[in-house]
Amino acid sequence: MADETRPTSSESSGGDRPDRGERRPPRPGGPGGPGGREGGRKYFRRKKVCKFCVEKIESINYKDYRLLGQFVAESGKIVPRRLTGVCMPHQRRLSLAIKQARNIALLPFAGRAS
Amino acid sequence: MNRTYELMFVVRPDMAEEDQDKLISTLETAVTSTGGALKSVERMGKRRLAYMVRRFQEGIYILMIVEGGGGLMQELERRLRVSEPVIKFLTVRVDEEQKRLDKIKQIRESRKKAAPAPAAPAEAASGENAPATA
Numbered sequence: 001m002a003d004e005t006r007p008t009s010s011e012s013s014g015g016d017r018p019d020r021g022e023r024r025p026p027r028p029g030g031p032g033g034p035g036g037r038e039g040g041r042k043y044f045r046r047k048k049v050c051k052f053c054v055e056k057i058e059s060i061n062y063k064d065y066r067l068l069g070q071f072v073a074e075s076g077k078i079v080p081r082r083l084t085g086v087c088m089p090h091q092r093r094l095s096l097a098i099k100q101a102r103n104i105a106l107l108p109f110a111g112r113a114s
Numbered sequence: 115m116n117r118t119y120e121l122m123f124v125v126r127p128d129m130a131e132e133d134q135d136k137l138i139s140t141l142e143t144a145v146t147s148t149g150g151a152l153k154s155v156e157r158m159g160k161r162r163l164a165y166m167v168r169r170f171q172e173g174i175y176i177l178m179i180v181e182g183g184g185g186l187m188q189e190l191e192r193r194l195r196v197s198e199p200v201i202k203f204l205t206v207r208v209d210e211e212q213k214r215l216d217k218i219k220q221i222r223e224s225r226k227k228a229a230p231a232p233a234a235p236a237e238a239a240s241g242e243n244a245p246a247t248a
Contacts, residue, residue: 058215062206063177104122104204107175108164
């Protein structure tokens with residue numbers, strides 16, 4: 001499962017959420033995100049951010065299979081957004097684009113692209 | 115009723131260049147005879163397929179951008195379905211997505227313009243004030 005978190009590695013920093021209009025300063029209470037709970041895990045987990053919001057990628061197209069491939073697991077599944085950090089509006093477009101790409105044989109339905 | 119569609123199709127890898135031209139031109143006549151317009155044709159070349167399609171591992175991808183109504187697309191899809199060398203096709207309507215992208219682009223540009231505009235008059239005002247006091 002560790003490899004499925006791969007798309008999140010590109011973000012720079014972040015307590016703030018770039019998918020909102022205005023930028024909030026980082027909260028003093030420590031890192032947000034699922035790992036930041038009090039008394040939970042000891043290690044620091046970086047806040048996941050949406051790649052499309054950060055890099056300002058507007059069009060999620062079925063043709064750039066390289067981009068879509070980052071959000072497809074080894075098995076060919078669409079990686080859930082709790083693992084990738086993609087925001088909901090972009091995840092909807094992303095899943096549509098991946099399905100279209102599968103249909104035209106740019107991405108596999110199952111397994112690695114042969 | 116003018117919509118823009120992307121029509122992507124895959125032909126078998128052993129199809130000759132002339133045959134591809136012939137196929138594209140027949141589609142083009144089908145488009146223009148019904149009042150549509152063929153905006154562009156792009157050959158994306160031979161590519162390995164992600165999975166086997168009709169026992170082919172490779173295919174030649176061709177992308178056409180077509181303007182016209184839904185009836186035209188039905189006709190084009192019917193033609194692709196019956197033409198033997200075409201192994202896969204996909205039509206996607208793109209005009210609404212394009213409209214959305216244009217809107218975002220416009221908003222972004224207007225924001226960019228709005229940011230430096232207030233700074234310029236402020237500088238001019240301070241420049242006028244300086245000689246007056248001196």
